[in-house]
Amino acid sequence: MTEFLDVKNIYKHFGKLSALIDFSFTVNKGELVGLIGPNGAGKTTLFNVITGFYQANSGKIIFKGKDVSRAEPNELAEMGMVRTFQIPKPFKELTVHDNVAIGTLFTPHRSKKTSLSTEEFVRRVLKSVRLYPVKEQLAGILGHGNLKLLELGRAQGPYPDLLLLDEPFAGLTIGEIQLVSEILRNLAEQGLTLIIVEHKLRELMKLVQRVIVLHYGKKIADGRPEEISQDEQVLKAYLGRRWSHRHA
Amino acid sequence: MIETIFIFGIVWTALYCLIAIGFSLLFGVAQVLNLAHGMIIMSACYITFLFVTALNWSLGPSLIVGIIATVCLMLIIWLGFIKRLLTAPVTSLLLLTAGLANVIQQIVILTVGPHTKYVPSMITGSTTILSVTLSNQQILSIIVAFVLVGLLALFLQRTRMGRAIRAVTQDRNVAALSGINAEEMYLVTIIIAGLLAGVAGLLVAPIQTVTPEIGWEMMVTAFTVTILAGLGGPIWGIIVAAAIVAYAELITAFLVAPMLKEGAAFVIMILTLMFRPLGLFGKGRV
Amino acid sequence: MELLRKEFLSILIVGIISGGLAIMAPASDYNYYLIGLLTSACLWVIYVVCWDLLAGYTGMLNFGQLVFAGVAAYTVALLELHFKGARPLMILIGLLAGTCSSLLIGLPSLRVRAKYFALVSFAILLVFYRITMTFISIFGGDYGLSIPRVFSRETLYFTAIILMAITLISLRLVVKSRIGMALQSIREDEETARAVGINIRRYKLLACLISAFFTSLGGICGFYYMGHVGPEIFGMMGSFDVVIMGVIGGKGTIFGAALGGGVLSILLEFMRPVAEYRSLLYAILLVVVVMVASRGAWGSMATLFRKHPQKKEIEGDLT
Numbered sequence: 001m002t003e004f005l006d007v008k009n010i011y012k013h014f015g016k017l018s019a020l021i022d023f024s025f026t027v028n029k030g031e032l033v034g035l036i037g038p039n040g041a042g043k044t045t046l047f048n049v050i051t052g053f054y055q056a057n058s059g060k061i062i063f064k065g066k067d068v069s070r071a072e073p074n075e076l077a078e079m080g081m082v083r084t085f086q087i088p089k090p091f092k093e094l095t096v097h098d099n100v101a102i103g104t105l106f107t108p109h110r111s112k113k114t115s116l117s118t119e120e121f122v123r124r125v126l127k128s129v130r131l132y133p134v135k136e137q138l139a140g141i142l143g144h145g146n147l148k149l150l151e152l153g154r155a156q157g158p159y160p161d162l163l164l165l166d167e168p169f170a171g172l173t174i175g176e177i178q179l180v181s182e183i184l185r186n187l188a189e190q191g192l193t194l195i196i197v198e199h200k201l202r203e204l205m206k207l208v209q210r211v212i213v214l215h216y217g218k219k220i221a222d223g224r225p226e227e228i229s230q231d232e233q234v235l236k237a238y239l240g241r242r243w244s245h246r247h248a
Numbered sequence: 249m250i251e252t253i254f255i256f257g258i259v260w261t262a263l264y265c266l267i268a269i270g271f272s273l274l275f276g277v278a279q280v281l282n283l284a285h286g287m288i289i290m291s292a293c294y295i296t297f298l299f300v301t302a303l304n305w306s307l308g309p310s311l312i313v314g315i316i317a318t319v320c321l322m323l324i325i326w327l328g329f330i331k332r333l334l335t336a337p338v339t340s341l342l343l344l345t346a347g348l349a350n351v352i353q354q355i356v357i358l359t360v361g362p363h364t365k366y367v368p369s370m371i372t373g374s375t376t377i378l379s380v381t382l383s384n385q386q387i388l389s390i391i392v393a394f395v396l397v398g399l400l401a402l403f404l405q406r407t408r409m410g411r412a413i414r415a416v417t418q419d420r421n422v423a424a425l426s427g428i429n430a431e432e433m434y435l436v437t438i439i440i441a442g443l444l445a446g447v448a449g450l451l452v453a454p455i456q457t458v459t460p461e462i463g464w465e466m467m468v469t470a471f472t473v474t475i476l477a478g479l480g481g482p483i484w485g486i487i488v489a490a491a492i493v494a495y496a497e498l499i500t501a502f503l504v505a506p507m508l509k510e511g512a513a514f515v516i517m518i519l520t521l522m523f524r525p526l527g528l529f530g531k532g533r534v
Numbered sequence: 535m536e537l538l539r540k541e542f543l544s545i546l547i548v549g550i551i552s553g554g555l556a557i558m559a560p561a562s563d564y565n566y567y568l569i570g571l572l573t574s575a576c577l578w579v580i581y582v583v584c585w586d587l588l589a590g591y592t593g594m595l596n597f598g599q600l601v602f603a604g605v606a607a608y609t610v611a612l613l614e615l616h617f618k619g620a621r622p623l624m625i626l627i628g629l630l631a632g633t634c635s636s637l638l639i640g641l642p643s644l645r646v647r648a649k650y651f652a653l654v655s656f657a658i659l660l661v662f663y664r665i666t667m668t669f670i671s672i673f674g675g676d677y678g679l680s681i682p683r684v685f686s687r688e689t690l691y692f693t694a695i696i697l698m699a700i701t702l703i704s705l706r707l708v709v710k711s712r713i714g715m716a717l718q719s720i721r722e723d724e725e726t727a728r729a730v731g732i733n734i735r736r737y738k739l740l741a742c743l744i745s746a747f748f749t750s751l752g753g754i755c756g757f758y759y760m761g762h763v764g765p766e767i768f769g770m771m772g773s774f775d776v777v778i779m780g781v782i783g784g785k786g787t788i789f790g791a792a793l794g795g796g797v798l799s800i801l802l803e804f805m806r807p808v809a810e811y812r813s814l815l816y817a818i819l820l821v822v823v824v825m826v827a828s829r830g831a832w833g834s835m836a837t838l839f840r841k842h843p844q845k846k847e848i849e850g851d852l853t
Contacts, residue, residue, distance in 0.1 A: 053725070077731030085729070091722040094715075102719055105712045106731035158731050281649055283656075332825065339595050342652045343781060343824045346597060350774060350817035358810055464770060468657045475650070507668040514661045521642040521650060 004029040004193055005050075005081075005162060010059035012042075012049055012217075019045040020056070021217040027195060029161075032188050034204045034225075035197045037214030038238055043197045044086070046214065047166055051083040052076050063162070078107050080161035086170055086197075088147040090154065092140030099139050099150055100125050103157015110159040121159070129153040129183060145176050152183060162193045169200045181207050205229065213237070253498050255380040260494035262393035263455070265487055266448035267466050268473035269400065270441035272486060276417040276479050277437045280330060280341060284349035285445065286467030288325075292318040292449025293458045294356050297365050315446035321352075322442030326434075349467070353460045365458045389451040396447060400440070401483040413437060417480060465510065469493065472517045478530020485529035492516065537711055544706050544789075552699040559691055569691045573759055575799045576694040580701045580752035582779045582795030583788055584745040587705055589777075590786030591714060592741045593721030594643065595652040598659035599776045601639075602746040603753025604767035606632025608666070610754050611679035611763050621684075625754055632750025633743055640742035644735050648721075663768040678764025690759045697755055701748040706788050708744060717741055771813065775802070778820045 005027040012020040019042045027033055037043050048054040050061055052073040061069045063081055073083075082103075090099050101122045104111055114121055126132040129149040134142070139150060148168065155163055168184070169177045177200065184207060188194055198204040205211070205225040213221040213228060215237040221228055228234055271285045295317045299310035325348055333340050375382055404410035415423040416433045424430060448466075456462065477489035493516055497509035504511075520527060538545070555572060562568050585599040610628035617624070638658055643651040666673040673679065685693075708714055716737045719727040724734055757763050766772065775798075783794015798816075805812040 051729070053728075072733070073725075073728040074731045074733045077729065083729055085726070089723045089726045091719050091726065093722060094718065098715070102715050102732075103730040105715060106733075110731075154726070154730065281653065283652075329821070329825065337593075338647075338649055339589065339593060339652075339785075340824050342595050342649065343777070344821060346652075346774070346777070347817055347820035347824060351814065351821060354810075354814035354817055358814065461770075464656065465660060468653070468660060471653045472657075505668050507664050510657075510664055511661055514657050517654065517657055518638070518642040521646055521654065522644075525646045 004031075004064065005195075006060075006062040007046075007050065008060045008062070010046070010049060010061070011057045012045055012054065013057055019217050020049065023059070023214075023217065023219055025212055025219060025222060027162075027193060029193055030188075030191065031193055031210060032184075032208045033193075033195045034208035034211045035195060035214065036199075036201060036204065036211060036228075041214040041237075042217040043214055044166060045217075047083060047164055047197060051081065051164055074106070077103075077158045077160070078109055080110060080159075081164070082155045082158050082160040082162070083164040084151045084155045084166055084168065086166040088144075088151040090139040090142070090147060090150050092138065094139060095136050096131050096139055096142070096150060096153075097122060097126065097135040100153045100157045103154060104159070107158040113159055122157075125153050125156045128156075128186065130179070144171050145173075148172060148176070148180065149183075152180070156187075160192065162195070163187065165194065165196045167197055167199060169198055169203055177203050249502065251380050253495070253502060255382060257491065257495045257498050259382065259386045259390055259455075260498065261487065261491040262390040263448065263452055264469060264473055264490035264494050265397055266393045266444055266451065268470040268477075268490060269397065269483075269486055270444040270448070271467070271470035272474040272477065272479075273413075273437050273444075274441050275474060277413060278334070278434050280334075281345070281471070282325075282330070282441075283342060283345035283467055284325060284352060285441075285470055286465065287349040287352040287463035288318060288321055288442070289445045289449040289452070289466050290458070290460065290463035291321060291352055291356065292446045293453035293462075294360055294365070296450055296453060297458065298360065311450055314450055315443060318446030318449060319439055319442035322438055322445065326438045331434075349463060353463055357460050362460055383455075385454050389455065392447065392451060396444065397483060397487065400444075404483065409433075409436060468510070468517075469513060472513045472520075475525075475527050476516060476520050478527020481527065481529030485527075489528065537707055541703075541706055541710060545703055548699050548702045548706075552695050555695050556692060559688060564688065566687060569687055570759075571800060571803055573687075573691050573694045574756075574803070575796050576698040577752045577756050578776075578779065578799035579698050579792045579795040581749055581776050582783065582791045583701055583705055584749045584752075585776050585780045586785060586788060586791035587709070587717070588741055588745045589780060590784075590791065591709060591721060592717040592738065593648045594738065594741065595648065595777075596639070596655045596745075596773075597652055597777060598639070598655035598773050599745075599749060600753070600767050600773045601655075601658055601662055602632045602635055602749040603756065604662060604763070605635040606750035606753040607757035607763040607767065608673065608679065610757055611681065612672070614681045614684075615679060628754050629747065629750050632753060633746045636742035636746035637739070640739050644738060647724075659768055659770065659773060663765055666765040666768060674764070676765065678762055678766075680762040683761050685758050687759070690755060694752075694755050694759070697748075697751050701751070702788065702792060704748070705744075709788055713737065713740065775799075775816065778816050781820055782823050 007026070008024050010020050010023040011018075023042075023046065035043055035046070045054065049056045052068070052071050052075070056069060059069070060067060063076070063079060066079070068076060068079070071079075076082075091102070094102070101118065104118050104121060111118065111121075116124065123132065126135050129152050131146065131149055131153055134146070139147075142150060148171070152165075152168065155165075165184070168180050172180065181203060184194060184196070196204060196208065205228075208225065211221070211223065211225050211228045212219060213231075213234050215233075220233045220237060221231045223231070267286075267289060271282060274280050274282050274285075292314050296310050296314040299313055329344055329348060330341065333344055375384060375387060404414055412423065412428045413433050413436065415426065415428055416430050420430050423433075452466075473486060473489045473493050476492060477485040493513055496512040496516060500512040501509040555576070558572065559569055581599055581603065585596055588594045588596045588599075606628040609631040610624055613624040613627060639651060639654045642654055666678075667675055709717075716727070716732050719730070719732060720734050720737060727734055753767075776795075779794040779798045780791045781794075782798060783792070784790020802812065805815075
């Protein structure tokens with residue numbers, strides 16, 4: 001399998017605070033990867049660095065063979081890498097339809113990857129996130145659940161190959177999470193590579209094939225969900241030393 | 249000539265500090281860019297002028313009235329207008345404060361006239377330092393300004409309320425978790441900003457020509473100093489930034505042309521925004 | 535182009551209004567007062583609509599819109615006074631100068647949020663005012679620069695109408711195009727815009743340049759009409775009037791802004807006898823509109839007639 005995303009030795013600090021320390025990992029095309037870690041471990045920072053919203057202090061990011069360490073988010077979108085935001089930030093004064101459609105307008109190279117016309121493509125995306133019935137409403141009036149779905153739709157606009165999702169289950173009910181999981185599973189089946197940051201561990205573990213664990217900016221584990229949930233380092237990170245001692 | 253620049257630089261640093269701190273505080277605490285800030289300072293000048301010249305009050309009471317009036321003006325603007333638009337998109341607040349600034353300016357022009365006014369000094373006489381002659385008024389400004397800044401710094405560092413204000417500046421929601429009522433802190437900040445604006449107006453009035461236009465100039469100065477210092481930084485950051493702007497302007501005035509001194513501030517503004525948007529001492533994201 | 539087809543109605547309306555305006559010249563027997571009034575109104579419409587592109591669509595509030603007009607006008611004035619011949623070239627250079635002056639506000643504002651753009655625009659207004667008042671030998675100080683009448687009033691009147699029509703149509707097309715979508719998304723949320731592939735720097739600069747280009751055209755036309763340009767063009771009042779007209783007319787809607795520009799500028803003329811109160815009244819109007827109806831006259835009407843009824847909150851079937 002080709003190396004799709006190669007993150008090498010990333011260091012990122014904010015003043016005296018080290019958010020990421022010598023962080024490296026590789027993702028292959030088509031993988032479904034989860035990224036977990038206690039609060040403050042650096043997950044969102046890592047996301048921001050990979051997707052161009054922050055610049056790493058040192059280290060490299062290689063996507064599809066190209067060095068994108070200094071790339072801007074819009075350049076990454078053109079290459080096929082799109083992210084979602086934990087707190088959805090839609091274009092409130094645009095319709096639901098336009099929120100998705102706008103992604104198709106600014107990544108012309110990507111649009112060539114599908115044989116569908118733009119309209120058909122947008123329609124299909126809207127249906128996949130169950131928002132087709134409200135496509136003419138202004139995004140500003142949607143409730144939280146629907147906004148999360150819109151976020152998923154919006155991210156598909158640029159026809160990505162790699163999707164980085166920042167806490168897609170945040171603030172959702174169990175039923176809503178199941179729906180989102182199903183949508184994500186469908187995306188993976190269509191060939192998208194997914195990297196998902198999440199806190200809701202049980203639901204995440206059911207979805208992904210591989211889990212990477214962060215703690216204080218470092219990678220402390222990388223493996224299949226079953227292995228990770230038994231890993232002592234991980235347990236220590238989440239639950240504290242005393243607990244893992246008892247169960248060692 | 250160097251001595252002249254050096255000494256006058258201190259005067260203007262002091263004044264710019266006063267002009268900028270109120271603006272910076274409000275921006276830091278409530279994220280509000282108060283475009284009417286300069287006009288409020290300008291009103292302080294005019295109110296004092298009115299009481300002293302037109303109503304023939306003596307200086308002392310006029311100053312006090314001036315300061316109280318400025319604080320009241322600030323409170324009216326906050327409670328009656330700005331507060332209601334805090335949740336509106338950013339452009340609304342900018343338009344609002346710009347509109348209010350204009351309203352104030354027009355009212356002043358209508359009541360007092362658009363011409364230059366001269367406000368008499370509080371202290372007469374002059375002193376010579378390092379072969380440079382300063383009016384005592386200017387020396388008074390320096391002293392008052394630094395005393396006030398010092399007091400403000402102490403207030404922010406040592407008192408509970410001061411620390412609460414700093415907390416709100418850094419993160420309003422987290423501060424709320426500690427039981428800090430952001431609304432109250434905003435109010436306190438407004439009062440402080442009003443006080444500083446009032447004092448700034450009173451001190452500036454005798455030294456600088458007073459026209460309704462200076463309201464805009466002072467607002468731009470306040471903004472330049474604020475972004476040069478950076479948000480979330482320490483108070484003395486503002487002093488340093490004020491000094492840089494003041495000296496840059498003075499040097500431009502002496503070496504190039506007196507009327508171009510705003511150009512220096514403008515260049516500083518552009519350079520800061522382009523190359524160091526966080527300012528010299530600022531923390532956090534822009 | 536498909537866009538032209540979709541916008542055919544708007545183009546038609548603009549054409550009709552322009553035609554109507556054009557006819558008023560011979561119809562009123564070339565009444566100079568009327569022609570002057572309408573020329574001025576056309577120019578104001580240009581300024582306000584350009585302002586709206588920046589402020590209403592891109593979210594970049596510009597308190598110094600007339601700077602572009604002033605730079606263009608002064609440039610042409612200087613060229614007229616010091617060089618002979620090649621008028622088209624002079625106009626071209628003036629256009630270039632005016633358009634590029636927008637970079638003075640645009641470039642510093644690229645890295646920072648839109649709030650700062652507003653303040654930089656204030657500052658640049660002050661700076662240019664100072665410059666024209668400082669180098670009196672070059673810029674004529676208070677008196678500004680004057681040239682003898684070069685074009686007839688009628689010519690300039692028709693030119694103004696044509697420029698207004700071109701500006702309205704061009705901006706309408708821009709706004710309804712991909713560029714317009716990009717600008718609006720920048721206004722709504724810069725980060726999301728970046729995430730969907732929009733190069734926000736490029737589009738912010740584009741908005742500045744387009745806005746400044748048409749404003750410069752207006753400024754040059756205005757200069758030839760008056761035969762004069764003075765430091766008052768860099769004054770707070772003029773640019774502030776543009777803002778007020780834009781907000782009251784309707785921020786974020788090209789036609790609303792145009793309406794604001796047209797109506798309020800004509801009103802301005804009629805309020806000349808009470809000029810001192812006029813400024814205060816306009817400023818109060820601005821405050822009122824911002825507090826009450828932030829979408830301006832046009833925008834509020836548009837909301838009333840919105841095609842799809844807005845339900846309060848939508849929770850669809852999620853399970």
